[in-house]
Amino acid sequence: MSSISAKSEPNGAEPTAVTTKGSRLSPGAPPRVTLHLGHLPSKTNMSVPYPRSPSRVDPNNPPWPAFRGYHRYSFAHATMGVRLPTILGKAIDDASRTLNEQSSEDLIIDLANCLERMDQLMVDLSGNAKLRPIIDDAEADVSLWNKEIAKYFQGKDFMNAPWLFAEAYKYRRLHECFSVSKYWKDYDVFYRQKCDTFSRSAEAVFELSMRFAEPFSHAANLSDAEKLDADRLMFLELTQVCLWGNSTDLSLLINMSEEQIKSLQSTGGDHLAATEKNILGNHLNRLWETVKSIREKTGGRVDFVLDNAGFELYCDCVYADFLIQSGLAKQIHFHGKRYPWFVSDVTRKDWEWLLNIMVYGHLFPKATEVERESLRRLGERWKQYERDGKWVYEQHPFWCTGYTFWDLHSEAPDLFLHLSRSDLVFFKGDLNHRKLTYDCHAPASTPFDVAIGPMASAAGAPRICSLRTIKSDVVVGLGDDGDLIAKKLDDDEPGWKISGKYAVVLLSDGRPGEKVRFA
Ligand code: F6P
Numbered sequence: 162m163s164s165i166s167a168k169s170e171p172n173g174a175e176p177t178a179v180t181t182k183g184s185r186l187s188p189g190a191p192p193r194v195t196l197h198l199g200h201l202p203s204k205t206n207m208s209v210p211y212p213r214s215p216s217r218v219d220p221n222n223p224p225w226p227a228f229r230g231y232h233r234y235s236f237a238h239a240t241m242g243v244r245l246p247t248i249l250g251k252a253i254d255d256a257s258r259t260l261n262e263q264s265s266e267d268l269i270i271d272l273a274n275c276l277e278r279m280d281q282l283m284v285d286l287s288g289n290a291k292l293r294p295i296i297d298d299a300e301a302d303v304s305l306w307n308k309e310i311a312k313y314f315q316g317k318d319f320m321n322a323p324w325l326f327a328e329a330y331k332y333r334r335l336h337e338c339f340s341v342s343k344y345w346k347d348y349d350v351f352y353r354q355k356c357d358t359f360s361r362s363a364e365a366v367f368e369l370s371m372r373f374a375e376p377f378s379h380a381a382n383l384s385d386a387e388k389l390d391a392d393r394l395m396f397l398e399l400t401q402v403c404l405w406g407n408s409t410d411l412s413l414l415i416n417m418s419e420e421q422i423k424s425l426q427s428t429g430g431d432h433l434a435a436t437e438k439n440i441l442g443n444h445l446n447r448l449w450e451t452v453k454s455i456r457e458k459t460g461g462r463v464d465f466v467l468d469n470a471g472f473e474l475y476c477d478c479v480y481a482d483f484l485i486q487s488g489l490a491k492q493i494h495f496h497g498k499r500y501p502w503f504v505s506d507v508t509r510k511d512w513e514w515l516l517n518i519m520v521y522g523h524l525f526p527k528a529t530e531v532e533r534e535s536l537r538r539l540g541e542r543w544k545q546y547e548r549d550g551k552w553v554y555e556q557h558p559f560w561c562t563g564y565t566f567w568d569l570h571s572e573a574p575d576l577f578l579h580l581s582r583s584d585l586v587f588f589k590g591d592l593n594h595r596k597l598t599y600d601c602h603a604p605a606s607t608p609f610d611v612a613i614g615p616m617a618s619a620a621g622a623p624r625i626c627s628l629r630t631i632k633s634d635v636v637v638g639l640g641d642d643g644d645l646i647a648k649k650l651d652d653d654e655p656g657w658k659i660s661g662k663y664a665v666v667l668l669s670d671g672r673p674g675e676k677v678r679f680a
């Protein structure tokens with residue numbers, strides 16, 4: 162029989178319930194009353210109403226139930242238990258390889274210490290240690306990390322903290338292995354892999370460079386209406402190129418053959434037409450109406466919150482180039498990460514590498530002269546955009562924190578204000594989508610504007626477009642029939658949420674008063 166004892170509060174407040182087990186009475190304390198509950202109804206398992214009301218939402222309690230590493234049904238389990246240790250193991254191999262290439266004793270000793278810290282991280286990760294604060298390594302995000310840990314994750318470990326936070330924390334700890342060193346602060350354990358995937362993408366790279374090296378122009382004698390339609394068709398195809406460029410992030414390519422990668426990267430028209438049916442939440446036409454109206458007003462600013470380096474970044478740039486040339490945007494801001502993040506995410510070094518290697522590199526020995534020239538010209542044009550201030554590369558510390566974008570306006574108000582001046586902000590990829598939607602178990606029919614909370618509703622929130630191939634559990638924005646569609650896919654194609662075969666193109670409604678009306 163269970164029992165609880167109730168103690169009267171001296172100030173006459175509600176009595177505090179205390180379990181009898183382990184409790185002690187201090188001398189002079191009021192006598193304790195023991196209640197025997199054997200005749201009360203047994204406890205029932207109540208279903209909690211979701212979504213939580215906004216005041217009850219916090220990083221440990223998302224609006225809908227969180228995914229956590231110990232949830233065997235979720236991709237969180239495989240990621241925390243298997244993928245992350247594998248990724249860390251490969252990172253250790255990379256740093257060891259670099260160590261073996263050194264000659265200076267100082268550098269070697271310093272890197273050996275980084276490796277020891279990585280080994281410790283491996284012990285913590287595989288042993289499911291508690292999440293400790295981040296060491297003050299002078300990065301601009303330390304206080305954000307430690308505030309979040311202190312407020313919401315004290316005593317939590319890698320498996321019972323929400324997956325999104327635990328996974329981001331692992332990459333922050335990996336960075337710390339190097340950031341506290343003397344000579345290796347900026348070392349990128351994923352850099353070799355990132356460069357390799359681009360050099361292995363020759364076919365798709367030249368498919369695009371051969372088409373876009375020459376500045377874009379309309380065929381002669383087209384009427385205005387025909388020009389507009391040509392712009393529309395090109396915009397829709399290139400949006401798809403940009404979208405599907407996300408299906409090949411390195412963290413999922415570990416076991417893929419060259420042939421599988423090539424087929425994922427296929428950028429031909431037939432392939433794109435066939436893949437549009439795999440866009441489960443599809444606002445492509447609304448997106449076109451939006452950019453068209455931006456052009457009609459003034460031409461404007463478009464932002465890309467980037468995802469992966471190499472081939473995906475290259476596709477993003479081809480798309481951004483078209484937006485500039487067609488007058489759909491006047492200026493583009495690209496937002497990358499300050500340090501290596503989720504294996505393949507873009508850092509400033511990756512950005513510079515891509516543009517410089519396109520112009521000066523010797524990456525593709527089998528390419529023809531014409532192909533190499535097309536890539537060089539494209540790279541030259543993009544570098545010129547940077548010099549002219551048409552393209553701006555930025556890296557705010559907030560992008561490498563464990564906070565979701567529901568907290569962007571409160572935890573990074575400067576960044577929020579900056580984004581609010583944009584006419585359209587593209588969020589690329591799976592992780593950004595998880596952060597937009599609080600990475601939780603929202604029904605697939607949840608409208609995008611509801612799922613992204615303050616990023617749609619906060620005063621000044623910019624119009625947002627998520628271009629994401631589906632590679633993890635959270636799926637929203639599939640429309641009124643979304644729950645049925647998701648259920649059918651669950652039954653017919655287990656694994657559909659992590660295969661990268663399906664995608665969403667979801668657009669928020671944008672600022673009140675500045676909405677484009679959709680038919
Ligand atoms: O580890 C899982 C994950 O975070 C998933 O979100 C996704 O599978 C991958 O890593 C990152 O994907 P992306 O590069 O598209 O954000």
Ligand code: MG
Nearest residue numbers: 468469503506
């Ligand atoms: Mg990524």
